[in-house]
Amino acid sequence: MSWSDPARRFEPAEDVQLRAELRDLLGLGEPQPRALAPVPAELTQLAEDLRREALRRRRTERHRPSWGLVAAAALPLLAALAGLGGWGIQQKHRADAMAGQVQQRESELASMAATHATELARERKAREDAQQQLELVARALPHKSLPYLVIPVDKPVRLQGEDYQRVKETPRQ
Amino acid sequence: MEEHPQETPFGDMEAFHSAFAELYPRLVSYARRYGATFAEDIAQEAFVILMQREARVEHPTAFLYGTVRTLALTERRPMKNQNLSLEVVSEPGLGGGADDQVLNQEVRERMRMLSPTFREALWLFVVEGLAIREIADILGIPEATVKTRIHRAKAQLRDQLNPSGGVHVLV
Numbered sequence: 396m397s398w399s400d401p402a403r404r405f406e407p408a409e410d411v412q413l414r415a416e417l418r419d420l421l422g423l424g425e426p427q428p429r430a431l432a433p434v435p436a437e438l439t440q441l442a443e444d445l446r447r448e449a450l451r452r453r454r455t456e457r458h459r460p461s462w463g464l465v466a467a468a469a470l471p472l473l474a475a476l477a478g479l480g481g482w483g484i485q486q487k488h489r490a491d492a493m494a495g496q497v498q499q500r501e502s503e504l505a506s507m508a509a510t511h512a513t514e515l516a517r518e519r520k521a522r523e524d525a526q527q528q529l530e531l532v533a534r535a536l537p538h539k540s541l542p543y544l545v546i547p548v549d550k551p552v553r554l555q556g557e558d559y560q561r562v563k564e565t566p567r568q
Numbered sequence: 569m570e571e572h573p574q575e576t577p578f579g580d581m582e583a584f585h586s587a588f589a590e591l592y593p594r595l596v597s598y599a600r601r602y603g604a605t606f607a608e609d610i611a612q613e614a615f616v617i618l619m620q621r622e623a624r625v626e627h628p629t630a631f632l633y634g635t636v637r638t639l640a641l642t643e644r645r646p647m648k649n650q651n652l653s654l655e656v657v658s659e660p661g662l663g664g665g666a667d668d669q670v671l672n673q674e675v676r677e678r679m680r681m682l683s684p685t686f687r688e689a690l691w692l693f694v695v696e697g698l699a700i701r702e703i704a705d706i707l708g709i710p711e712a713t714v715k716t717r718i719h720r721a722k723a724q725l726r727d728q729l730n731p732s733g734g735v736h737v738l739v
Contacts, residue, residue, distance in 0.1 A: 414693060421675050
């Protein structure tokens with residue numbers, strides 16, 4: 396059986412019948428059985444040349460790198476990436492710790508500020524209360540005239556003869 | 569796993585030589601139908617690509633036809649910018665080749681009247697003798713689409729034979 400026999404390709408009967416109908420429509424008639432003539436020497440030589448060329452190309456073909464070689468080539472890159480990732484994770488932990496400390500400090504400062512504000516408000520309230528008490532007490536006292544200066548005197552003030560001083564004397568003769 | 573040097577996609581060496589002797593002229597003709605200038609080189613390159621593959625090819629004939637089609641279209645692609653006349657580039661199933669000597673003038677005229685899409689599938693199915701699945705692999709379309717195109721080509725052929733009218737049914 397020839398390699399190109401349709402029976403070798405297990406062609407369905409309907410396809411064979413369709414081909415026969417189409418050959419009739421085209422006027423081709425029945426296919427001629429191929430004579431089992433010997434293959435010409437030129438074609439055999441050409442086929443051998445092509446086969447050798449295909450084998451040569453297959454041997455010299457640059458094969459794609461296998462997965463092992465790809466993994467080996469990528470190993471330094473993977474190591475660098477792993478180191479970079481570890482350093483990054485470490486930096487992230489440090490940043491998280493620092494952020495926690497800053498947040499705790501901020502909360503402490505906020506609580507201190509709240510405490511001081513409370514004390515300040517209490518003192519301000521106490522001062523206002525004292526001021527109000529003073530004003531109430533001042534209103535409750537009797538009204539007095541404006542205060543004036545009183546200087547107590549023991550003896551009456553009078554001019555005496557010896558009390559003055561001659562500042563200008565008559566010229567003596 | 570390396571393939572044995574004496575093993576080919578077509579079987580042993582004798583089967584390979586037989587397949588090469590039968591397929592090579594057909595592939596050259598197929599490349600010419602796509603307007604390839606170096607049709608022999610394209611057919612040989614397709615064989616080398618097939619033999620070079622380490623993975624097993626399920627349909628080697630379809631692989632060869634598909635590779636020739638791709639290489640021929642790739643060869644034609646740069647020519648699009650050279651103001652190439654459409655008369656120079658022959659459409660698939662219309663160009664000159666060894667098989668045109670087999671087909672008479674009437675058959676060629678009937679093929680010429682078909683739409684290029686249907687003509688390509690019809691050519692591969694009837695003239696090249698490929699299976700539906702192989703044609704689907706070559707053209708990169710589902711098998712159902714190949715069948716649809718072939719049946720529509722069949723309907724167009726019937727319209728050519730019965731131009732005055734008549735009813736045809738897509739089966």
